[in-house]
Amino acid sequence: MRDLGTAHSTAAYLYGIDVPQPRAAPTPHLQPSIISCLECGNSYAALATHLSRIHKISVAEYRRQHNLPHTPLASLATSRIRLAAQRQPDxxxxxxxxxxxxxxxxxxxxxxxxxxxxxxxxxxxxxxxxxxxxxxxxxxxxxxxxxxxxxx
The missing domain is CATH 1.10.260.40 (lambda repressor-like DNA-binding domains)
Known part of the structure; x- marks a missing residue:
């Protein structure tokens, strides 16, 4: 698999367009207890509030910008906790x-x-x-x- 930076450089060269480089690599942004924002590189348990307060963008816009249509925007641990809480009758x-x-x-x-x-x-x-x-x-x-x- 090609490096993301190389892919962007190749696209810019082949098509003669200015393709913005992502600020952080998209692959390791989701880790067990944190998720990294691809806009600024900071890490959080979940991104929705951060995106709206700091970057002034919606979750849908963030997913479109970074081609993450089905990626959860919460860490794996936070997602598990939310799921467990939803399953609780309380x-x-x-x-x-x-x-x-x-x-x-x-x-x-x-x-x-x-x-x-x-x-x-x-x-x-x-x-x-x-x-x-x-x-x-x-x-x-x-x-x-x-x-x-x-x-x-």
Whole structure:
């Protein structure tokens, strides 16, 4: 298989066009726990938020630009966690502010300590308990592990 840079150079030479070089090699961008942005080369667990906030492009546009029609834009580990959370009968709707607050109080810990157990910030726990936000898939799995009512 030819080097990507060589392929771009050959296309530019043969067709007399200026073909932009990709900023990062597309093959190793997806790794077990990270995915690298092909725009800037930085690594993340998932790219959708990064693309919209930093590069101001949609996921569809990014896939078109880099010819990645069916490539997941989340690391393998993040994809597995999301899939496991979707398979759980306990959806994000069931993690109400009251339920989270009761779980924390039943364990007898502060928001800060509970946040450490869930591997999130204390601000996140406060937002959950006030009903401003709901737990993301990874946090829902941790909450299920902490909740004696789920059998974990």
């Amino acid at each position: 959806s994000h709707e069931s993690w109400t502010a009251l339920r989270i607050s009761e779980l924390r109080r039943a364990r007898g810990v502060s928001q800060q300590h509970f946040a450490a157990l869930c591997k999130v910030t204390s601000t996140t726990v406060r937002n959950w308990e006030k009903g401003r936000t709901t737990p993301q898939p990874r946090a829902r799995l941790r909450l299920q592990q902490l909740d004696p009512g789920t059998g974990s």
